[in-house]
Amino acid sequence: MPNAHGIIPRTLRPGIYAPIPSFFLEHSEELDLQAFEKHVALTATAGVGQVLAGSMSEAIHLTRSERVALIKAARRTLDTAGLTDRPIIAGIGAGSTRETIELAHEAAEAGADYGIAIISGYFAGAIAGNKKALKAYWKEVSEKSAIPVLVYNYPGASGGINLDSDIITELAKECPNLVGVKLTCGDVGKLTRIAAVVSDPSFTSLYPRKHANAPFLVLGGYTDFILPTAMVNGHGAITGLANVAPNAVVKLFKLCEESCANPSLLSEAQRLQGIIAQADATIAKASIAGTKALLERLYGYGGKPRRPLPPIETSVAQALWDHPHTQDLVRLEQELSKI
Incomplete structure (x- = not known):
C-alpha cells in the first residue's frame, strides 16, 4: 500500500548492503558520476544493496543537490541493469530534526525507498545522556518522513552518542515507520539483545510495520561478525568492505544463513568469516581514503576524498595493498567472481 505521500517502497530484505562512496574528479572535486555508476553496477551485480550519502559516502561533504544527483544516478543505473526491484537507502541525517525530515522528503522525490538517520553529534554533550531527546529525534523523523527510516548508531560519527539496546527496541515497538538499525558500534551483545526482540515471531503481529514489505532489520556495521549475527537471528550488515x-x-552472508539450517556448512562459514574479519580490521584502519585506494587498484576508479579529508599516502596505500590480510581477501574475491 502507498503511504500518505503515495510512495510504495521496494521490499527491504536481509542481506549485505554497501555504503557506496562518493567519487570526485581530481582537480575540480565535482562528483564523478561515471565512476559512481560503475560502482553501483558492480556491487549490485554481486548481490549487494546500495546505501547512499552515509559516512563512507562523505555525506558531510555533499550538498543537498549532490545527494539528489547520486540517488537519481543510482536508480537509473539499477533500472538499466534490470534491477528495478532493488531498493535504495539514502542517508538523511543532518544537524537538526527539521533538516533531517527535509532530506527525507528530498530523498523520496529523487527515488530513494528508505532513509537512514544518524543524530548529529554537535550538541552531544547535551543530548547523549538524554533518553527522551534521543528517542524524540527518531520518533519525529520516522513519523514525518516520506519514506521508512533506519536508525544509524555510529558513536564515531555522532560525538560519541551510543544508543543502548533498550532505546532501540523501544523505538522499534513505538515507531511503525522505523524499519531497522545499523550498529556501527560493533557491539555484538547489543545486536543479540535487539534481535531477540524484533526477530521473535510475535513481534510482527504485536508491532506491525507501516509497510508489510519493510520488516525491522538488525544490521551490523562491519563484516567481522556476520556469522554471529546470523546465529542470533540478525539480518546481515551495511559494511564498507x-x-x-x-x-x-x-x-x-549466504553461507552463514544456510549454516543455521545445515550445521555441516559451519566450518566453511567460519573459514570465510576469519579471512573477511581479518581484512575488515586491517582495511578499516585506513578509513575512506584506504578503501578508495583499494578500489582504484582493483577496479580502476576510487580517487581521493573531498578536502579537508586527507588522501592516503602512497607508501601507506602500498602497504595496505601488500598486507597479507588484504591479499587473502583479494584472492577470495577473485576466486568467487569467477564462479
Whole structure:
C-alpha cells in the first residue's frame, strides 16, 4: 500500500548492503558520476544493496543537490541493469530534526525507498545522556518522513552518542515507520539483545510495520561478525568492505544463513568469516581514503576524498595493498567472481 505521500517502497530484505562512496574528479572535486555508476553496477551485480550519502559516502561533504544527483544516478543505473526491484537507502541525517525530515522528503522525490538517520553529534554533550531527546529525534523523523527510516548508531560519527539496546527496541515497538538499525558500534551483545526482540515471531503481529514489505532489520556495521549475527537471528550488515569484495561478503552472508539450517556448512562459514574479519580490521584502519585506494587498484576508479579529508599516502596505500590480510581477501574475491 502507498503511504500518505503515495510512495510504495521496494521490499527491504536481509542481506549485505554497501555504503557506496562518493567519487570526485581530481582537480575540480565535482562528483564523478561515471565512476559512481560503475560502482553501483558492480556491487549490485554481486548481490549487494546500495546505501547512499552515509559516512563512507562523505555525506558531510555533499550538498543537498549532490545527494539528489547520486540517488537519481543510482536508480537509473539499477533500472538499466534490470534491477528495478532493488531498493535504495539514502542517508538523511543532518544537524537538526527539521533538516533531517527535509532530506527525507528530498530523498523520496529523487527515488530513494528508505532513509537512514544518524543524530548529529554537535550538541552531544547535551543530548547523549538524554533518553527522551534521543528517542524524540527518531520518533519525529520516522513519523514525518516520506519514506521508512533506519536508525544509524555510529558513536564515531555522532560525538560519541551510543544508543543502548533498550532505546532501540523501544523505538522499534513505538515507531511503525522505523524499519531497522545499523550498529556501527560493533557491539555484538547489543545486536543479540535487539534481535531477540524484533526477530521473535510475535513481534510482527504485536508491532506491525507501516509497510508489510519493510520488516525491522538488525544490521551490523562491519563484516567481522556476520556469522554471529546470523546465529542470533540478525539480518546481515551495511559494511564498507562490501565495496572492496562484494562477492566474498555476499558469499559469507549466504553461507552463514544456510549454516543455521545445515550445521555441516559451519566450518566453511567460519573459514570465510576469519579471512573477511581479518581484512575488515586491517582495511578499516585506513578509513575512506584506504578503501578508495583499494578500489582504484582493483577496479580502476576510487580517487581521493573531498578536502579537508586527507588522501592516503602512497607508501601507506602500498602497504595496505601488500598486507597479507588484504591479499587473502583479494584472492577470495577473485576466486568467487569467477564462479
